[in-house]
Amino acid sequence: MKPSRFHLTRKKLNMKQILFSLVLAGGVTFAAQAQSEQYNDAMKQQVGLLDSSNTYNAGGMQQLANTFERIAQAEQTQWLPYYYAAYCRVNEAYMTKDKGKIDELADMALVNAEKAQALKGKDADINCILSMILSARIGVDPMTRGMKYGPESAAVLEEAKKMDPxxxxxxxxxxxxxxxxxxxxxxxxxxxxxxxxxxxxxxxxxxxxxxxxxxxxxxxxxxxxxxxx
Known part of the structure; x- marks a missing residue:
């Protein structure tokens, strides 16, 4: 018994749907790869600037933090942009000559560090940033804050050492x-x-x-x- 024209047409439609699905899936994969490459290229460029003498100052750290935060907004499933934004903000807090800005910058660093931790989970390098944030706050008034934030910073580092000796x-x-x-x-x-x-x-x-x-x-x-x- 020969297949009816209806069955032949239906088979053709099914094949077209399968081919369309494969093409669509391939397009999504290609787009994801392109996006991943773009992300990696952007991160490599910015991470490469972290140790530059031109950027290792309060102004340079601020610019890098702004860039990492923009990358983080575009790549909201990636923890590293938030991590590096926190690293730059806390270094800016250490470098600023205005003690009145230290807590504000430390707060900005903490927000980014917590976002990184929410994506990554417990991590020794994130703990290092959290410890740096606590230490930075001491700079506002070492005599009164040292006894509070010093031990807290040390405890966070000890936790980091247990996570990754x-x-x-x-x-x-x-x-x-x-x-x-x-x-x-x-x-x-x-x-x-x-x-x-x-x-x-x-x-x-x-x-x-x-x-x-x-x-x-x-x-x-x-x-x-x-x-x-």
């Missing part, structure tokens, strides 16, 4: 805290140098998953060791 930035920040804390309150240049040397060993052994994941800190660690000498 091989993260060099944890040891760098712990060394920095020892270096800038008065000896009467537990600071020590000798212990700071030891911590910096551990950090450099961890930096040398690190194998980043990509060029845009957190890698900052090695050059700064070397600078702090020279400062002790």
């Amino acid at each position: 091989e993260n060099p930035r944890v040891y760098m920040l712990q060394g920095q805290a020892l270096l800038y804390t008065p000896e009467a309150f537990g600071g020590s240049k000798t212990k700071a140098k030891e911590m910096f040397e551990v950090a450099l060993t961890k930096f040398a052994a690190a194998k980043p998953a990509s060029s845009i994941v957190p890698q900052w800190g090695e050059a700064y660690t070397k600078m702090l060791i020279e400062q002790i000498k």
Whole structure:
């Protein structure tokens, strides 16, 4: 029995629907790949500027933070733009000469860090930023704030170390805290140098998953060791 014209037509329609679905799926995949490449290119460019002497100042950090925030708004499922925006905002807080702006900048950094954490989950590098934010707040009034934010910052770093014992930035920040804390309150240049040397060993052994994941800190660690000498 020959298939009716209706069945032949229906088969043709089904084939067209399948082909259309395949073409559509291919188009979506291509578009996603193009978007991913655009995102990676934009991130590589901005991350590459983080250690530049031209941007390592309050104004430069502000511009980079603004750019990372724009990338984050365009790529709302990616945690790294929020992370780097937080990193730049907290560095701007450290670098500003206006103490009245420190808390505002720290708050902006915290918002971005929390958004990064909501996407990524608990993460040692995000904890490093959270610790830096707490330490930055001390700068508003070290005599009254040091006793509150110092221990909180240290506790966040200890949590980071438990999450990722091989993260060099944890040891760098712990060394920095020892270096800038008065000896009467537990600071020590000798212990700071030891911590910096551990950090450099961890930096040398690190194998980043990509060029845009957190890698900052090695050059700064070397600078702090020279400062002790």
